[in-house]
Amino acid sequence: MTKLSFQELILKLQYYWQDYGCAILQPYDVEVGAGTFHPATVLRSLGPKPWNVAYVQPSRRPTDSRYAEHPNRMQHYYQFQVILKPSPDDIQDLYLKSLEHLGIDMQAHDIRFVEDDWESPTLGASGLGWEVWCDGMEVSQFTYMQQIGGIECRPVAGELTYGLERLALYIQGVDAVKDLDWNGQKGEKALTYGQIDFEAEKQFSKFNLELADTEILSRHFEDSQKQCIALIKENLPMPAYEYCIKASHLFNLLCARGVVSVTERAAYIARVRHLAKLCCENWIEMDKS
Amino acid sequence: MSELLLELFSEEIPAMMQQKAVAGYEEIFAKYFQEQTINFSSIKAYAGPRRITIHVSGISSYVEATTKEIKGPKISAPDNAIEGFCHSNGISKDLLTHQEIKGVEYFVYEQILAKQETKNILQNTLMNPISAYVWPKSMFWGDYQIKWVRPLRNIMCIFNGQTLDFKYGHLVANNKSFGHRFMSPKSFEVTSFAEYKQKLSNNFVVLDQSERKDYILHESSKIASQMGLVIKEDNDLLEEVAGLVEYPQILLGKIDQKFLSVPSEVLSSSMRSHQKYFSLFDKKGNFAPYFLFVSNIAASNPELVIGGNEKVLSARLSDALYFYNQDLKTRLDQKSQKLDNVIFHAKLGSIGDKVQRVAKIVQYLLPNNENLIKAAMLCKSDIVSEVVGEFPNLQGIMGYYYAKYESLSEDIAVAIRDHYKPQGPSDSCPTAISAFLALADKIDSLCGLMLAGEKPTGSKDPFALRRQALGIVRIILENKLPVNIVELIDVAGGNYSVYKDANLCSTKQIVEFLEDRVRHFLKDEYSIELVNAVLDLEKEQNMTDTKIKLDSLQEFIADGSCADLIVAYKRASNIVAGFVGKHTTINESLFDNDYEKNLYSFLKDCEPKIKAEIIAKNYAGSLKMLAAMRSPIASFFDNVMVKVEDQGVAHNRLALLAKTKQLFDQIAKFDQL
Numbered sequence: 014m015t016k017l018s019f020q021e022l023i024l025k026l027q028y029y030w031q032d033y034g035c036a037i038l039q040p041y042d043v044e045v046g047a048g049t050f051h052p053a054t055v056l057r058s059l060g061p062k063p064w065n066v067a068y069v070q071p072s073r074r075p076t077d078s079r080y081a082e083h084p085n086r087m088q089h090y091y092q093f094q095v096i097l098k099p100s101p102d103d104i105q106d107l108y109l110k111s112l113e114h115l116g117i118d119m120q121a122h123d124i125r126f127v128e129d130d131w132e133s134p135t136l137g138a139s140g141l142g143w144e145v146w147c148d149g150m151e152v153s154q155f156t157y158m159q160q161i162g163g164i165e166c167r168p169v170a171g172e173l174t175y176g177l178e179r180l181a182l183y184i185q186g187v188d189a190v191k192d193l194d195w196n197g198q199k200g201e202k203a204l205t206y207g208q209i210d211f212e213a214e215k216q217f218s219k220f221n222l223e224l225a226d227t228e229i230l231s232r233h234f235e236d237s238q239k240q241c242i243a244l245i246k247e248n249l250p251m252p253a254y255e256y257c258i259k260a261s262h263l264f265n266l267l268c269a270r271g272v273v274s275v276t277e278r279a280a281y282i283a284r285v286r287h288l289a290k291l292c293c294e295n296w297i298e299m300d301k302s
Numbered sequence: 303m304s305e306l307l308l309e310l311f312s313e314e315i316p317a318m319m320q321q322k323a324v325a326g327y328e329e330i331f332a333k334y335f336q337e338q339t340i341n342f343s344s345i346k347a348y349a350g351p352r353r354i355t356i357h358v359s360g361i362s363s364y365v366e367a368t369t370k371e372i373k374g375p376k377i378s379a380p381d382n383a384i385e386g387f388c389h390s391n392g393i394s395k396d397l398l399t400h401q402e403i404k405g406v407e408y409f410v411y412e413q414i415l416a417k418q419e420t421k422n423i424l425q426n427t428l429m430n431p432i433s434a435y436v437w438p439k440s441m442f443w444g445d446y447q448i449k450w451v452r453p454l455r456n457i458m459c460i461f462n463g464q465t466l467d468f469k470y471g472h473l474v475a476n477n478k479s480f481g482h483r484f485m486s487p488k489s490f491e492v493t494s495f496a497e498y499k500q501k502l503s504n505n506f507v508v509l510d511q512s513e514r515k516d517y518i519l520h521e522s523s524k525i526a527s528q529m530g531l532v533i534k535e536d537n538d539l540l541e542e543v544a545g546l547v548e549y550p551q552i553l554l555g556k557i558d559q560k561f562l563s564v565p566s567e568v569l570s571s572s573m574r575s576h577q578k579y580f581s582l583f584d585k586k587g588n589f590a591p592y593f594l595f596v597s598n599i600a601a602s603n604p605e606l607v608i609g610g611n612e613k614v615l616s617a618r619l620s621d622a623l624y625f626y627n628q629d630l631k632t633r634l635d636q637k638s639q640k641l642d643n644v645i646f647h648a649k650l651g652s653i654g655d656k657v658q659r660v661a662k663i664v665q666y667l668l669p670n671n672e673n674l675i676k677a678a679m680l681c682k683s684d685i686v687s688e689v690v691g692e693f694p695n696l697q698g699i700m701g702y703y704y705a706k707y708e709s710l711s712e713d714i715a716v717a718i719r720d721h722y723k724p725q726g727p728s729d730s731c732p733t734a735i736s737a738f739l740a741l742a743d744k745i746d747s748l749c750g751l752m753l754a755g756e757k758p759t760g761s762k763d764p765f766a767l768r769r770q771a772l773g774i775v776r777i778i779l780e781n782k783l784p785v786n787i788v789e790l791i792d793v794a795g796g797n798y799s800v801y802k803d804a805n806l807c808s809t810k811q812i813v814e815f816l817e818d819r820v821r822h823f824l825k826d827e828y829s830i831e832l833v834n835a836v837l838d839l840e841k842e843q844n845m846t847d848t849k850i851k852l853d854s855l856q857e858f859i860a861d862g863s864c865a866d867l868i869v870a871y872k873r874a875s876n877i878v879a880g881f882v883g884k885h886t887t888i889n890e891s892l893f894d895n896d897y898e899k900n901l902y903s904f905l906k907d908c909e910p911k912i913k914a915e916i917i918a919k920n921y922a923g924s925l926k927m928l929a930a931m932r933s934p935i936a937s938f939f940d941n942v943m944v945k946v947e948d949q950g951v952a953h954n955r956l957a958l959l960a961k962t963k964q965l966f967d968q969i970a971k972f973d974q975l
Contacts, residue, residue, distance in 0.1 A: 084620050099445040102455070105313055119484045123597040123607045125546060126351070128316035130439065141441040141452065143314060148610025149577055149595070157443050157453070168445035188616070274643050 017115060018197030019181050019206060023069055026093050026175065029114045030067035033107065035095065038068035043255055044262040047072050047133075048094030048174055052254055055136060055289070056296045057096070058158050058170040064098040069177070073262065075225075075269035078218035081211040084189040085178065088217055088269075089210065093175040100157055100171030108155065108173055112147070115184060123148050131156045135261050135285040137163040137293075140172065152180045162293025163286075178206070221269045230270070234263040234281075241288045250295035257288040303343075304462035306358040306424065307495045309479055310432065311456040313352070317545030319438055319451060320349035320511065326435045327356055334431040339365050340420050348509050350548050352483065355509060357495045363462070367417040374398060374409035384409060421461055428459065429470040446472050456480070463493045481505025482549055484599055506549040506600075515544040521552040522580060522594045529554075531582040531590050534570065543578055547598040555579075555612045557591040561619040564626050565703050571693040572622045577615060625688035633708050634683040634701065634718075641682055647765075649754040650798070653682050656746060659797040663742035666793050667785065674735045677717035680705065681739060684718075698722045724773050731780040741777045741785070742794075744770045749794040752815065755806035771819040778845050779823075788813055788843040813839050820845060828852050832859070835974035847919055854921035855970055858929070867928065870935045871972040874959045877944055888961060892954040897941045901934045905961055916968060924969055935962065 017025065027037050041051040048054065048070035057064045070092050078088040097104060105126070113119060126143035131154060133139070140156035154174040158166045181193050191207025198204065237260040244253035264281045267273050273281060315323070327347040335342050335358070343360025374387040377400060388395050391411055401410040433448070443453040448471030459466040459475035468475050478489045479498060486505035492498045499509055508514045518540060526533045544550070561569060566581075566589035573579040579593040593615065601607050642654035650656075661678040668674055684690050684701035702719035706712075713735055720732040721739040732740045751765050758767050778785050795809045817839045824833045836842075836851045858864055893899050908927050915924035944955045966972050 083624055085617055086621070100443050100453075102444065102453075120599075121601055121603060121606055122610065123599050123601065124484065125598055126314035127546060128314070128318070141439060148607050149614040150610060157441055159441055167442065169442050171443075182617075183610070183613075186613075188613070274645070 016185050016194070017181070018185075019177070019193050019195045021197055022115065022177060022181055022184065023091075023093060025115055026111065027067065029111045030095055033065070035065045035067040035097075038066050040068060040070050043258055044073050045070065045258055046074055046261065046265060048092035049133065049136070049138070049172065050258050050261070051094065052251060054094060054096055054170075054172065055138070055161055056250070056254060056293065058098060058161055058166055058172070059164055059293055059297055060300045061168065062098075062300075064096060064170065067093070067095045069093050073265070075217075075221035075265050078221040078269060079214075080218040081191065081207075081214040084191075085182070087178075087190065087210075087214055088221055089214060091177040093177055095173040095175075096170050097173075098170035099168035104171045104173075105155075108145070108153070111173075112152075115180070117147060117184070126155065129154065134282050135264070136161060136289045137286045138289075142172075147183060150179060150183050152176060152183060162290045164290075164293050164297065181206075221266060225266050225270055227267060227270050227272050230263050230267050234260055234267070237263060238284060238288060242291070245291045245295050248295060248299055250292050250299055253295065254289075254292040257285065257292050260288060261285050303359070304361045304363055304420065305460075305495055306356070306361060307458070307460040307492070307498060308356045308428070308432075308475075309456075309458040309498070310354040310450075310454060311352060311458065311480060312354070312450065312454050313452040315349065315351055315354070315451055315545075317351065317542045320351075320354075320545040321541060323347070323354055323435060323437070323451075324349045324511070327354060327431075330431045330434045331356055331358060334427075334434075335361075338423050338427065339368065340423065349511055349545070350507070350509065350514070351546055352480075352548060353509075355498075359495075361420055361461075363420055365415075365418045365420060365423065368415050370413045370415055371401075372411045372413055373401075373403070374411060377407040377409065379409075387411075421464075421466070424461055425466050425468050428466065428468050428475075432457075432470055448472070458492060460492060460494065460498075482507055482599075485549065508549060511544055514547065514550050515540055518544055518550050518552060518596055521550075522596075525552060525554055525594060526582055529582070529590075529592065531584055531592065533594065534581040534583060536574070536580065539574060539578060539580065543596040546578070547596055549598055549600065551597045551600055551604075553595055553597055553604055553608050553611070555593050555595065555608050555615065557593060557612075557619070558616060559591060561616075561623055562589065562591060564619070564623050565699070567696055567699050568622050568626060568689055568693065569619060571696055572618050573615065575693065575695075576618050577611070579611075579615065621692070622689070625692055629684075629687040629689055629700070629704060630707055634680040634704050634710075637683040637686050637704075638680060640686040644685060647751065647754060647756075650750045653685060656750075657682050659746050659750075659794070660739070660742045662797060663746055663790075663794055664738050666790070667738045667742060668735070671735060671738075673711060673713045674717065674738055676710070677714045677721075677735065677739050678742065680710075680714070681718045681721050681743065724776055726769070727772070731776050733781060737777050737781045737783065741774060741783070744774050744777075745790055745794045746797070748774065748816070749791060749809070749812055750798050752807045752812045753795060753798050757807060757811070757815065767815075768819060771816050772823060774816065775820050775823050775845065779849055782846045782849075784844060784846060786843045787816065787839055787845055791816070820848075824849075824852065828856060831975050832856055835970040835972060838971075850919060851921045851970065854925055857922065858925045859975070864929055864932070866936065867932045868972055868975050870932070870939060871963065871966050873939060874935070874963050875973050878956055878960045878963055888957045889950075889954050892951055894951065895942065897934070897938045898955065898958060901931075901938045901962065902958060904931050904934045905958075905965065909965060912965060912968065921969065928966060928969065931962075931965075 031037055038053050045051065051068065051070050053066050053068060071089065072092050073089050075088050077086050079086050101107065109119060125146040127146055129142065129144040131140045131142060138161040140158045142156035144151045145153040145155055153176065156172040158170045158172055160166060178190050182190065185194055187193055191205060191211050193206035195204045195206050195209055237256045241253045241256035241260065244256065264285060324347045328345050331345050341362040342358050345358045348355040372391060375383045384395065387409065393411060398409045398411055400407055437451040440449045440451050442449055454473065456478060457470055457473050457475040458477060458479050459468065460477060465477040466475055477491050479492055480489050481487060482505055490501050492501065502509050522533055569589060570581040573581055573593055579595045582590040582592045582594065584590050595611055597607055638657065641657060642652045644653040646653050646656045657679060661675055664674050664678045681701065684704060685697055687700055689700050690697050698719045698721065702715045705715035705718050717736040717739045720736040721743050723729055723732045723740055748767055748770050751767055756765050791809050791812050795812065817837065821833055821837055824837065832852060832855060836848055836855060842848050888902065893902065908931060912924045912927050942955065944952060944959065946952050
């Protein structure tokens with residue numbers, strides 16, 4: 014297997030899905046917990062119109078902050094997301110071919126689809142599918158979207174989410190994320206994942222776990238909620254949804270700061286879910302007209 | 303005779319759902335054939351990751367002509383109801399006949415069903431049993447209208463060697479099946495089950511789940527024994543991995559020595575839950591640095607697959623090692639401070655509150671035992687540890703390791719570990735101070751949750767209160783603890799005074815609930831009559847004594863010679879029924895024969911002795927004394943009429959019998975026997 018650099022891995026996936034006919038989008042420019050939160054998935058998976066896109070989404074999980082000390086758990090990481098609506102009959106084969114395109118030989122490795130149903134309580138979203146294993150390593154999530162914002166998805170979109178770090182660890186034969194070859198260069202120009210991202214990892218870990226001002230966060234949460242609802246009233250679901258994901262990220266930060274009790278947690282989730290629902294409903298309505 | 307072969311070819315079906323689907327489809331198809339009145343000799347279903355296959359053999363080619371009665375509305379029903387019935391059956395009213403059912407006259411339509419070819423019936427209705435099975439979760443896909451567990455990609459249906467091309471949703475059944483996803487992905491045509499199985503086998507698919515299971519078990523045991531090791535038995539895991547592969551291949555991987563400092567339970571849990579690997583142990587029970595796993599491909603170079611899996615496991619175990627080392631940085635008492643943030647139950651406060659209550663209960667159960675109190679204060683601390691956060695099934699076990707790490711005594715560590723026990727009927731019961739802690743924890747949960755109105759109803763028992771109650775019973779009985787259960791429930795319930803006032807449940811109801819569980823538990827060992835005769839928690843509040851009584855009474859009855867004594871008791875009991883309380887004074891001067899006098903003197907003599915034996919808990923002794931009364935009672939009944947004309951004498955005799963009965967009642971409810 015040729016040892017693709019991290020960026021080549023992304024480029025190869027982009028070319029592969031471009032050739033299939035996907036529009037290659039750019040990351041959403043707001044903090045999100047996963048590629049799914051991008052409006053290109055949440056809003057566009059709803060409604061009857063066909064939609065085929067692929068994009069990288071930098072994602073944040075403040076509770077996974079480990080000060081860059083853990084070999085493969087970070088508060089910031091990258092996902093490659095593909096949405097195919099309606100899900101084509103040969104979607105599994107298309108996915109497997111994308112792995113082949115990355116140099117993974119299907120005859121030499123043990124590839125498995127292992128049940129893993131996906132649910133996002135904050136988005137009121139759920140889907141059925143698998144995690145895809147390559148020699149025991151989970152390299153992707155494969156989901157048939159059933160519901161988003163409490164609304165049934167018809168037709169159903171297939172969502173493929175590649176865990177880029179995992180995949181790169183596997184392809185490069187490396188043990189720790191920080192040692193991943195980022196740009197494929199030798200000598201002076203060579204850059205590793207650690208060199209690019211791990212200083213931020215340390216600083217954000219300190220911010221997420223110790224310094225984020227919980228009063229400010231709570232206030233911003235309230236404000237985001239208010240803004241979201243106000244925008245819905247103006248029939249502007251896209252900016253409204255942006256404030257919904259801002260609220261979601263603020264809630265994640267509050268969790269990382271350890272100030273959200275179990276009961277409060279459920280209440281926060283319910284509030285974000287309500288916003289997501291309003292946005293999705295408004296989107297569907299606007300989409301029709 | 304014909305056979306039906308149906309293959310539902312799917313994207314990967316969740317492993318844990320396959321076994322139930324096999325049973326479900328077998329049942330549904332059997333019912334379907336019966337409803338269609340098609341004779342058959344056997345039905346068998348098979349499940350794997352990519353297919354559910356149903357094979358029915360010995361099917362008759364025709365269904366003979368028959369009539370079917372369809373019940374319509376009552377004769378007295380309004381016209382439109384009758385018209386509606388006719389309309390829905392496509393008939394006119396003159397085809398209806400009358401029939402009386404349970405005293406009411408109904409219209410009945412006798413439908414005549416002509417002789418039919420089985421093939422036609424199947425062609426027209428086979429989609430029904432396919433959709434009749436309800437998966438635990440099902441889904442839509444693409445832009446299609448049917449729902450299944452995962453996208454259904456193809457239906458193959460062969461009846462009597464011919465393709466049955468019925469439609470199900472957007473799919474039309476054909477004669478094609480497919481080989482292994484990677485080793486032989488091509489399709490092939492099929493005309494019979496035998497050919498199907500053979501072709502699957504040629505194309506690297508083992509159809510029968512039990513064959514896959516047997517193979518995995520056999521091969522992995524072989525590898526283990528070659529290494530002088532044994533596999534940790536795990537039938538659920540075996541079942542799951544057999545459902546993840548069509549062509550099982552067993553491979554052996556190594557574990558880096560550096561991880562062996564982590565407790566083996568953590569290693570095993572990580573391997574099992576994340577990776578579905580089997581753990582190996584040496585003959586002495588020490589964790590061996592190897593793992594077995596089941597792959598789905600005979601890879602050109604298995605070392606590559608093994609190497610990949612070793613790497614993944616290494617990353618997983620690095621996580622475990624990291625968490626474990628993090629946990630060792632704080633003591634259990636430091637961790638316990640975080641328990642106030644962990645909810646036990648919305649109405650019943652935090653786990654921190656629970657710990658305080660449990661500590662009070664152990665103080666009641668075994669006062670001033672320092673180790674026990676310490677164990678109580680620390681028993682829940684590991685819940686907030688990183689390892690338990692990752693592997694909730696290790697609660698208790700991790701507490702044990704952390705306690706040992708901070709050099710707490712073995713007693714305390716074991717009590718922390720074992721206080722969740724017994725976790726099921728086959729799990730062992732804790733002993734020594736662990737028993738008191740386990741009992742306190744369970745009685746606290748039981749009382750709190752019952753008082754909060756969470757009593758189990760029917761099959762719903764979300765808090766596993768029946769299991770908790772059974773645990774309480776077993777801990778007390780197996781350790782022979784001299785616990786007054788009613789008082790204990792009062793103590794534990796008293797910690798929740800707020801909810802007692804809410805009046806959702808009384809402590810009496812908790813006693814009744816528990817008594818029910820005790821009955822359920824004891825009837826495995828004793829006859830239900832015996833249990834009913836002895837068990838009464840309100841009266842005998844010490845379950846251990848109840849058990850001693852049961853043993854004594856069982857032995858007493860087994861003797862056989864007391865059968866007439868029980869008959870005599872019941873006779874006495876029947877006679878005095880309705881007179882109890884009215885005739886309690888016995889007047890010796892009204893005795894007019896020796897049988898009465900004799901019985902009375904026996905009673906006077908025995909009563910204090912029996913009471914003394916009961917107080918001394920010598921139930922066998924008290925029963926022996928009752929037995930001694932056999933002959934005076936028998937003589938009494940043989941020779942004395944109770945209901946005589948002289949009311950004074952009659953009442954006196956009734957009082958004598960009532961007193962006799964009372965003496966029996968002190969020991970057991972003999973009328974239950």
